[in-house]
Each structure stands twice: as C-alpha cells, then as structure tokens.
Amino acid sequence: MSGVSASEYLSQQQELEDEARKLMPWDPKSCTYEKGALRQQVFACRSHGKIGVCYSCSIQCHTKCDIVELFTKRCFTCDCGTERDTQESETGFKCQLRRNTEADIPSLQNVYGHNFEGLFCSCNKEYDPDSSAVMLQCVQGTECNEDWYHDYCIVGKDEGKTEAKAKGEEILAEGMPPLDTFDAYICWKCVSKYEYYFKRILSHPLSDKIVAHKIAHMALKSETSLNDNRKRSIEASEENQGEYSLFLKDDYSEQLKKLKDSLDKDNDKLYLFLNDLVPFLLKDEPVYEEPEEVEPSADELVSQMLQNAVDRDQVIAGISAFHTMKTRLSEYLKPFAETGQVVRKEDINDFFDTKKN
Incomplete structure (x- = not known):
C-alpha cells in the first residue's frame, strides 16, 4: 500500500x-414550486413532457432524464410533480422533494417556447458546446420568452466561422459590436413587437446614454431562393431592413428610470410600457438561489x-x-x-x- x-x-x-x-454550490434539498413564480434557473426535462424544473428537482428528481439547461427565466414556477409532469415515478411520489402523492396544479403563468424542446435562437438549433459562436440572451424576452441567440443569427449571417473554442477564443460574427461595449441585448423580435415604444426611446434625448448599438437584422435566404428567384430574395431582404436589435449600455437601467420620470404617468403610453410591461429593465430582478450547502464539522x-x-x-x-x-x-x-x-x-x-x- x-x-x-x-x-x-x-x-x-x-x-x-x-x-x-x-460545480454544485447550492444545497438541492427543496423544490421551489411552493414559492410560486420566481426568476430562477430552469432546466427543461424532455423525458417528462418538455416541462421546466428548478435546480433542486433537476438533481434530485430527474437524474436519469434528458435535461437541458435553460439558465434563467422570469416568473417561472417549477413543473416537477404537477399535472404537466407526464412521467410516473417509481417511488409513488410525484416530486421526490415535496413528496406529494397527487399531482399539483401547474402554474398558468409559465410560458413555454422552443427552449423547452432544447432548441435555441431563430435558427432552432440545439446548443453546441464545441461551437465558437457567441450566444446572447434577450434581456426583455416578452416576445421571445428570453431566448438565446447566436451572434451570426443576430446580424443575419451564415455561421461559417473558424472554430477557436480549443484556444479559449470567441470570434464574433462580422457586424457584431465588441462584447465589452454593451451590457444587455434586446432581440429584433421584441423590438418589432413594441416598435412604437422603442422609436420613442431612440428619439429621446437620453437615448445616447441608454443604447450602445442599433444593429439591423437581415433574414437569411436559402441558396435555392437566391438561385431560382434572385429578384424575390432581394425584395424580401429589403422588407426586413426595418428589423433591428438593440444593445444597451452599462447604466441603461438608471437612464431608463430618468426617462420614465420625465413622462406624464397618466397620459403617456411609453410610461405605462416602462412601468407596467417591462419594469425589470429599470430594476433588475434578482435570481433566486438555494442556500449554499454548509458542510457540518x-x-x-x-x-x-x-x-x-x-x-x-x-x-x-x-x-x-x-x-x-x-x-x-x-x-x-x-x-x-x-x-x-x-x-x-x-x-x-x-x-x-x-x-x-
């Protein structure tokens, strides 16, 4: 020996x-279902009907499942052990942490996009850990459900970049602003849905202190479309020139507060948009975390x-x-x-x- x-x-x-x-900083001993809707780490379980489960349940209840990490989602309630959970447990408990024998009622506030199928971005691809692509999460997410986007999809380019993951490098797609020049990203889908309000923000005197970059999104066209009908492809491209993403500066929340305070709260729609629909852009909601595990002596x-x-x-x-x-x-x-x-x-x-x- x-x-x-x-x-x-x-x-x-x-x-x-x-x-x-x-690797596992928190003590996974409690399900967050009873805490209600939280901004929390969410994991999609494709083995149990594409539900979303909390950090603890992903470890304690779904160890043998096909799990996809979605990172954070706002206003989400854990689905483990609810009527949305389609898999029968061998132990008789619906959730191993709550130890409920009857399925609980799922939250009606949860929103399920294609992330819960393990797909991301407008290209509907699974996350590739070996890709050198940079991915950004939409900080607003009201239209895209806080989706994650490849940098090349944001600017409407083909992937075609040199792989540099092994060297620890990140190669940005042509047209993407440097990562150190902005703090948050809003996708073109959310901007287009609320275009009126973003036009108002961009025309406001404080816009220079809020918006770092405005990047046009050009929808990708297939090779068949380009070869068979070049004119139609060009016309479609021109129609999409109005779509754009916004990259926000480090101090954007404080500046948006100042902008909101300058508006008439009773008659201005932009005030209602900032105050009621996207208040998290003005005051960041903390991510719920389980208590850190304390090792007994x-x-x-x-x-x-x-x-x-x-x-x-x-x-x-x-x-x-x-x-x-x-x-x-x-x-x-x-x-x-x-x-x-x-x-x-x-x-x-x-x-x-x-x-x-």
Whole structure:
C-alpha cells in the first residue's frame, strides 16, 4: 500500500471539496414550486413532457432524464410533480422533494417556447458546446420568452466561422459590436413587437446614454431562393431592413428610470410600457438561489448522531470521549505532518491498538 503524508492528504481532500462546491454550490434539498413564480434557473426535462424544473428537482428528481439547461427565466414556477409532469415515478411520489402523492396544479403563468424542446435562437438549433459562436440572451424576452441567440443569427449571417473554442477564443460574427461595449441585448423580435415604444426611446434625448448599438437584422435566404428567384430574395431582404436589435449600455437601467420620470404617468403610453410591461429593465430582478450547502464539522456530525440515539448523559459522555480521542489522534499525527513523514496503515493501526491496551 502506497503511503501519503498527512499534509498531502488534507490538502487533497480540501481541493476535492472546493471543486465539488464550485460545480454544485447550492444545497438541492427543496423544490421551489411552493414559492410560486420566481426568476430562477430552469432546466427543461424532455423525458417528462418538455416541462421546466428548478435546480433542486433537476438533481434530485430527474437524474436519469434528458435535461437541458435553460439558465434563467422570469416568473417561472417549477413543473416537477404537477399535472404537466407526464412521467410516473417509481417511488409513488410525484416530486421526490415535496413528496406529494397527487399531482399539483401547474402554474398558468409559465410560458413555454422552443427552449423547452432544447432548441435555441431563430435558427432552432440545439446548443453546441464545441461551437465558437457567441450566444446572447434577450434581456426583455416578452416576445421571445428570453431566448438565446447566436451572434451570426443576430446580424443575419451564415455561421461559417473558424472554430477557436480549443484556444479559449470567441470570434464574433462580422457586424457584431465588441462584447465589452454593451451590457444587455434586446432581440429584433421584441423590438418589432413594441416598435412604437422603442422609436420613442431612440428619439429621446437620453437615448445616447441608454443604447450602445442599433444593429439591423437581415433574414437569411436559402441558396435555392437566391438561385431560382434572385429578384424575390432581394425584395424580401429589403422588407426586413426595418428589423433591428438593440444593445444597451452599462447604466441603461438608471437612464431608463430618468426617462420614465420625465413622462406624464397618466397620459403617456411609453410610461405605462416602462412601468407596467417591462419594469425589470429599470430594476433588475434578482435570481433566486438555494442556500449554499454548509458542510457540518466532525463535532457537529458526532453530536447529531449521539443526540438521535441516546439520552443526555450518554450524549455528554460520548462527546467527551470523542474530543479526547480527537485530541490524542491530532497529537499523534502532528510529528508526521511537521516532518512530511508518510502515514502508513500500520501507524494508524498502532495508534488504535495502543489505545485499546
């Protein structure tokens, strides 16, 4: 049996614990269904009827499922264990965390776009982790359900970019503004739906402090369309010149507040748009997060175990004996750690054999 020094062993264990906490920082012990509609991390489960589930349920209830991470969605209630959840559980519980035996009523506020099928962007493609494409989420999302867009689709270009993922590089499509020049993105679908209001914002004196870039979106045309009817393709392209995306500056929320305050709240439609329909653009809604997992100490674990098993006098005696053993073991291992000497299995056995005698 190969040995390891006490200091090396402790260091390795700490590294493993730190890595685990980075990958799974929150304690997945509670479903968010009973908390109602939240801005939260949502995962699409394609095995249970393309429902959306919370962080905890994605880990505890859907470990064997086809899961797609959707990142954050506003005003979403977990579907796990509701009537939308089509899969029968082997345990008899609809949700393993709520432990409900009857299906709960699903939220009527949830909106389901193609993201819940695992598809993203206007090109309806699945996320490709090996692609060098940059993807942006629409911060407004009232028309697109907070969809994610490829940079080349935003500007209406073909993908055709050099892959550079292995080098850790991101190559922006031609026509895309540098990522460090804006803070948020609003897609052309949401802009077109509420074009009146965005024209008002763009014509306002504060627009220069709100909008960093206005990028036209040109819909892609198939090769067949270009080859068979060049004139029709050109005409269609001209019709789409009015569609555009907006890229917002770092301080856009504060500036939108100032713009709203300058409007007549009783008679101006733009005021109602900002105040009632898109208030999250003026004040960002925090993302709900489960409490971070707190690892109990050895003392706490022993105390919990003893309290669950024996009466108070035995608990006190047990904890006292544990602390005595802990102190003696620390003293025994101290020379090993100080000198870098390897702790062998035989050394540990010798320690406990000595204590028995």
